[in-house]
Amino acid sequence: MLRFNSDYMEGAHPEILARLTEMNFDKQIGYGKDEICEEAKRRVLSACGCPEGEAWFLVGGTQTNATVIDALLRPYQSVIAAQCGHINAHESGAIEAAGHKIVGLPHESGILDAEVLRAYLTAFYADPTYDHQPIPGMVYISHPSEYGTIYTKAGLEALSAVCREFGLYLFMDGARMGYGLTAAGADLTLSDIAACCDAFYIGGTKVGALFGEAVVFPKKDTCRHFFTTIKQHGALLAKGWLLGVQFDTLFTDDLYLKIAANAIEKAMKLREMFCRHGYRLYADSPTNQQFFVISRARYTELRRHVSFELIDPLPGDEVVVRFVTSWATTDEQLDELEALL
Amino acid sequence: MLRFNSDYMEGAHPEILARLTEMNFDKQIGYGKDEICEEAKRRVLSACGCPEGEAWFLVGGTQTNATVIDALLRPYQSVIAAQCGHINAHESGAIEAAGHKIVGLPHESGILDAEVLRAYLTAFYADPTYDHQPIPGMVYISHPSEYGTIYTKAGLEALSAVCREFGLYLFMDGARMGYGLTAAGADLTLSDIAACCDAFYIGGTKVGALFGEAVVFPKKDTCRHFFTTIKQHGALLAKGWLLGVQFDTLFTDDLYLKIAANAIEKAMKLREMFCRHGYRLYADSPTNQQFFVISRARYTELRRHVSFELIDPLPGDEVVVRFVTSWATTDEQLDELEALL
């Protein structure tokens, strides 16, 4: 069946599979302490313009969010996120399981505004009983957001300034980072992100890897004993070199950005296609997730031939649906899809 | 200074202090395994019409909420509460610290409506990805609520029915239970509560005791090894008989209800007084917490002579304030207050 549900439906970029196959019987030491991981970390940090920082490879997104947040926060602290933030809505309480309350704030199509944040924090500290609540310790954002939208450089710098003013860590979930970096009109680079955030990660799972997320701490020793924290979270891969090989490949000759750009190109084509056929956009996303409003009848009809996600029912007879392209999406798949619209 | 901040500002009913003084050098065995506790539990369960149930004495409200919720929920479960619920707003993340997400729902002046709950649960299970969220395991309510309002018998039965339909525990925070039971127009008895809830507690701290909350599980063995859970939460008082004496006293000759009724009488008088002087009610509370809307200027002026809580700033120049009476409030205190209005 034609599938546009998500960007984690294919395996890995063929170059990765080729390298894994080629190295299959080389014996590597465990837990990411091998030389390939070292080289891959060097490449990732160099791409982020913070060679003196630290990089770590974990397996998946929820795991990475839970591990980093737990590592940075003290028990009495909460994490602030957009109400729709992935940690707040789709991670089965993994953050609370580590003891932290998530405070959801209003957002604009997934984007958290610095002034909304400042207003919240100002009101929080104006309440004389604020110490009966968890103390805000971090802001969590996603780039791109849950609605495919992206932060601007100015927007991120403003958020970062509020965080520093109030003593909060700023942490960016970049499960779809590649698609944010290569979106039309994007002005935010990995170096900008490294300058603004205390921690962020570059998603591999959704951008060309079998699995894997590269955590970056732009400043060394942001988290002491992070290796032990990773292990404690069950997030330490025995064959850590599998992650090293994948990120080493993705960060050689800009492969990561090149394949991400394919998803963007295909998404713009898909969007144009839907608009041409009279579909209504729900959010103005410049990335690989595209949201449309359709009738329930149309939804039922379409789902007979193509799989995609129903995001939200709307009042009345309409629903919000999502179509997602990936690094591997082809023109043929789009042509097939168009025939159904 | 004249104080109307809360109902935990005085010590204990004199009869309690007298008994404590009288028994001071009797040696009691520890941890609530003494005979006074046994007798007090018997009295409490009898008052609740569930002599075959279980009662336990803990020290404070947040502690009790955290202990009971942790005891009843499995790690993958969340607890549903009114957005303003005490566990969600004023317990420093104690529930999340034990690993559970709190889902805040809209409410009417603190009261959670059965249909709002049903709508939430229906939508939750209609989402095909619901298993990426914590599974609702409990509904937490307060009686009286954060805004002094109370559940009706019909309202509680309706909530209970929805909970049973969806397999959720229903847990009532009764930190101010006495004031709910004796409120004007209240039709809900302890027996009704025992019939509707899986767990609830009867607050002593705010109703005549130095401290202490009596947890009731109407059905035996609702929580196995609850003693160990209490101890694990740091909630086991070494001199548990102090709690036994207090609840034994409060549940002898209806002392608990009698002294609660004083707070209600004084609150109605206070309310009438404020209304007479042209103050505007914010919520229609039949209990010992009364909420008014006043200007910031009036607030500043009043606070020079009487202490009370500022609950919420309103848009514009007004604020919501709270005045609270207690089992020990006197007519003289009200007269002094009236002179300031």
Next chain:
Amino acid sequence: MLRFNSDYMEGAHPEILARLTEMNFDKQIGYGKDEICEEAKRRVLSACGCPEGEAWFLVGGTQTNATVIDALLRPYQSVIAAQCGHINAHESGAIEAAGHKIVGLPHESGILDAEVLRAYLTAFYADPTYDHQPIPGMVYISHPSEYGTIYTKAGLEALSAVCREFGLYLFMDGARMGYGLTAAGADLTLSDIAACCDAFYIGGTKVGALFGEAVVFPKKDTCRHFFTTIKQHGALLAKGWLLGVQFDTLFTDDLYLKIAANAIEKAMKLREMFCRHGYRLYADSPTNQQFFVISRARYTELRRHVSFELIDPLPGDEVVVRFVTSWATTDEQLDELEALL
């Protein structure tokens, strides 16, 4: 029945009850933010020779241990204790519930030796895979220990030196602190303890208070937002002034040390009495807990008339038992006991 089970069987020193009764209808502000608490903290810190430090009042021992340990440790850290340490043996997993492993080390009648600690830590870091284990973050000791024994000044200084060398906090559980300070031959003062430890507490529950433990951080800001941490642990007493009154009384005119000295005097008399009657000492305790080895038959016989604790079965037909005196033990009680020996 004659009872020598523990030192938490009586109520409080009569002066405390008198003050509580006298202040009963004064309205106090909540959560320990009142002036009596401020004054009591000042007195406690002054007694500890660290007026610039911080003091906090909690309700019970397990609660205090869990709150302080959780506040000081990071999630990846463990706490080291004597194998018999209270947190390891009798706190229902409260420390693990907050996420921390307890590493039990061998001890001498409850006392942890600095060289045993150093040897453990040296071996720990010599293991190349140590980062697959929780990193030691704290040493927990009790003074007096579980076996009534006490630290010497030299012993504590040596432990403290090892802790500083390896970057560990040193935390002393002083649930029976008064009895340690007034023991025959004790050379350790509160000021010495404040100089050696990062945190410790002075037990009230077992030394003249109804309940209450005074936590001391000799250095200010050792734990940021400790108020919120206390609340999160359910350890914040609404009527915090009850704790203030008790510690204010105990730390006025050395009442704490004076009443502790009574327990020591009575314990020495009890010990002499048992020895005179041919009972065998199990541990050489200079404090208010005395341990003897007796036959099971003798145990059964004695328990018919006096209650006390069976601590451990020994191989063969003997058991270790414990008799405890308190600040309130009288000569008459000892005379009654002697008649049974």
Next chain:
Amino acid sequence: MLRFNSDYMEGAHPEILARLTEMNFDKQIGYGKDEICEEAKRRVLSACGCPEGEAWFLVGGTQTNATVIDALLRPYQSVIAAQCGHINAHESGAIEAAGHKIVGLPHESGILDAEVLRAYLTAFYADPTYDHQPIPGMVYISHPSEYGTIYTKAGLEALSAVCREFGLYLFMDGARMGYGLTAAGADLTLSDIAACCDAFYIGGTKVGALFGEAVVFPKKDTCRHFFTTIKQHGALLAKGWLLGVQFDTLFTDDLYLKIAANAIEKAMKLREMFCRHGYRLYADSPTNQQFFVISRARYTELRRHVSFELIDPLPGDEVVVRFVTSWATTDEQLDELEALL
């Protein structure tokens, strides 16, 4: 360099890589809800003789231990393990991080004896203050153990009987399950294990897969909402089909057992080789981990040419070392090793 450190040093069985490559651009639905996973689960359950049970695929061992233990235990429960158990020694406190104390018992070269367990439990419940300790809720064992030794059918049945008598879950860590099943003299089958244990897992990471552990609950609904628990632990792989393909391959035509048998054959040859050269065995392991006692000088010399693990220093000048074979070990590697002995 010649490496005998562990059995997770190579990639995957070539057939697995071939299938992954072949399927790389087929779009699969996420989170293990695909048909390949269904088929793989069917095969695994069939191999275990419990087709009506449940199987789940997770990524790694520590993660699996933490997830299963957290799913099965209530907060007040502890888990019992051999003192050397992996969860107690090398998982960075992952079990405690989920709130559970590990109680370490004595063992024979890694094997927990039913009578040792019964004696512990009997003494535990004989202590009248046992409810001040976490209540034992589970026994955790490894097959093979940390020392390469294996359970017999009789030994496991005896353990299982004690667990059922005392109401404990029995959970087997089978990270190296294949090597236990194919060891010389092994009489324990997957069906026996399914009959004795409430939960166990079959390790892929160390036996032919890139990564992956197959959890088996012989009885359906042992853990309700286990999917959500997996997600909460960050253990849900987005591309779950990667796990399905691997286990489907390993459980087709007995590939799992066939390749495990290679490790055993090579381990027996290695052992014979060492013994022939005068090395002393430390434990009598019939599986792929072999332990020898050698002098420090010999250790240093050998490590110049071959890498392997130092397990424990011994008193005096000797150390315990470990050499491990795997499904991929070749005769050539052994020949190279022999040249160094």
